[in-house]
Amino acid sequence: MSLARDDPRAGDHEHGSELSDTQLRVRALESVLVEKGYVDPAALDVLIETYETKVGPHNGACVVAKAWSDADFRRWLFTDSGEAIASLGFTGRQGENIVALENTPDVHNMVVCTLCSCYPWPVLGLPPVWYKSAPYRSRAVADPRGVLRDFGFELPTDTRIRVWDSTAEVRYLVVPMQPAGTDGWTEDELARLVTRDSMIGTGLPRRPEDVTR
Ligand code: FE
Numbered sequence: 786m787s788l789a790r791d792d793p794r795a796g797d798h799e800h801g802s803e804l805s806d807t808q809l810r811v812r813a814l815e816s817v818l819v820e821k822g823y824v825d826p827a828a829l830d831v832l833i834e835t836y837e838t839k840v841g842p843h844n845g846a847c848v849v850a851k852a853w854s855d856a857d858f859r860r861w862l863f864t865d866s867g868e869a870i871a872s873l874g875f876t877g878r879q880g881e882n883i884v885a886l887e888n889t890p891d892v893h894n895m896v897v898c899t900l901c902s903c904y905p906w907p908v909l910g911l912p913p914v915w916y917k918s919a920p921y922r923s924r925a926v927a928d929p930r931g932v933l934r935d936f937g938f939e940l941p942t943d944t945r946i947r948v949w950d951s952t953a954e955v956r957y958l959v960v961p962m963q964p965a966g967t968d969g970w971t972e973d974e975l976a977r978l979v980t981r982d983s984m985i986g987t988g989l990p991r992r993p994e995d996v997t998r
Pocket of ligand 1: 951
């Protein structure tokens with residue numbers, strides 16, 4: 786069983802349209818809801834624009850970069866995650882109670898929502914398709930090491946993997962370990978190392994040699 790990665794082309798068929806089945810279904814649903822007056826297209830545009838440009842993993846990357854470079858903030862983040870994250874301006878729906886999880890050489894944290902797709906929106910934006918998929922939701926618990934292998938990396942055998950099940954009440958943000966060789970980098974530079982998947986626990990930060998400072 787392999788995981789479907791977040792590929793916008795996934796699910797496409799040859800039916801003469803540029804749009805995927807899901808996109809077509811969303812479009813049809815939107816037309817009906819607008820026609821019946823249930824939703825305001827302008828309000829929908831604002832929501833979509835917000836989650837496309839303002840809210841996304843770049844927010845979480847700021848939190849992680851600050852935790853890497855500011856010891857006081859790091860302590861605060863792991864004692865009162867919600868307050869510390871809100872101090873950077875990241876608040877809002879689906880982020881009422883976010884708990885930051887610290888990766889160490891001994892423990893690697895990985896987040897799932899076995900029930901549905903609970904996710905810390907203010908810091909990561911909307912969840913990727915694979916996060917909501919049944920294979921990820923079941924296998925993350927049963928075989929986390931195998932899932933990480935599917936995502937392309939292997940942890941040392943003596944690193945324990947802790948899987949956290951999100952709920953509507955509590956959502957998690959993984960703080961990956963700071964890559965070696967990045968001492969003295971600014972927060973902006975550090976943030977470029979932080980990937981979305983590294984904050985879900987299904988990935989690692991980029992290597993310093995792979996980003997331009
Ligand atoms: Fe959920």
